[in-house]
Amino acid sequence: MKIKLTPTLCYLAGIQSRFNEESGAVGIKTNIDAIEQHFISICLNELGIEPNRILINEDGGIRHIFFYHSKLKRQLKQIMDNQNKLFRLPTNETRSYIAGIFDGSGYTKDGYLFIHKISRSDELLLESLTVHIKGTKILSIKTFLSIINGYSILVNVLDINK
Numbered sequence: 001m002k003i004k005l006t007p008t009l010c011y012l013a014g015i016q017s018r019f020n021e022e023s024g025a026v027g028i029k030t031n032i033d034a035i036e037q038h039f040i041s042i043c044l045n046e047l048g049i050e051p052n053r054i055l056i057n058e059d060g061g062i063r064h065i066f067f068y069h070s071k072l073k074r075q076l077k078q079i080m081d082n083q084n085k086l087f088r089l090p091t092n093e094t095r096s097y098i099a100g101i102f103d104g105s106g107y108t109k110d111g112y113l114f115i116h117k118i119s120r121s122d123e124l125l126l127e128s129l130t131v132h133i134k135g136t137k138i139l140s141i142k143t144f145l146s147i148i149n150g151y152s153i154l155v156n157v158l159d160i161n162k
Contacts, residue, residue: 003075003078003079005079005086005093006093007092007093007095007096007151008042008046008096009075009076009079010079010087010093010094010096010097010100011042011096011097011099011100011103011151012026012042012072012076012100013076013079013080013083013097013100014096014097014098014099014100014101014102014103014104015028015039015100015101015103015104016073016076016077016080016100016104017080017100017101017104017119017122018101018104018105018116018117019066019104023068024068024069024070024073025066025067025068025073026066026067026068026069026072026073026076027039027064027065027066027067028064028065028066028104029062029063029064029065029104030062030063030065030104031061031062031063032153032154032157034153034156034157035103035153035154035157036063036065038103038153039065040054040065043067047069047072049067049069053067053068054066054067055067079097083097083121083122083125084121084124084125084128087125088128090129090147092151094129094147095147095148095150095151096151098125098126098129098147098148098151099148099151099152099153099155101115101122102115102148102152102154102155103152103153103154105117105118106152106154108158108160112137112138112141113137113138113141113144113160114136114137114138115133115136115138116136117136118133118135118136126138126144129143129147130143131143131144131147145160
């Protein structure tokens with residue numbers, strides 16, 4: 001299946017890569033209102049998902065926002081499975097994908113940025129864009145921010161532009 005990559009689809013694939021659901025659900029887990037609102041806005045305005053199809057559960061302060069769409073789920077999986085082939089250059093699609101990853105599981109601690117449960121594939125992708133990683137810690141903060149600035153909701157929420 002050939003997919004036309006768009007920044008929105010790539011952002012959703014990045015976020016989806018953090019959402020550990022084996023069902024046909026497409027979604028996020030977050031406790032950040034701005035990310036929740038952005039995700040719902042994409043669903044309603046860009047994907048045409050009807051509001052009654054978006055489900056929200058809360059567990060321990062973390063909101064699970066998701067909907068079922070098997071075709072979209074397959075497309076996102078195909079993007080995730082081929083991330084290192086698709087995102088070799090810092091295009092809008094690449095920036096959106098990485099922003100989705102960061103919005104889905106990024107955090108800051110003691111002035112450093114981290115990506116929770118970063119995969120080896122994610123590390124290789126970031127290293128190919130000269131973003132150096134050690135464990136879950138992002139060592140090249142300025143380079144990383146230059147890639148996702150303007151694409152990531154979390155960067156604005158945490159006010160971490162340096």
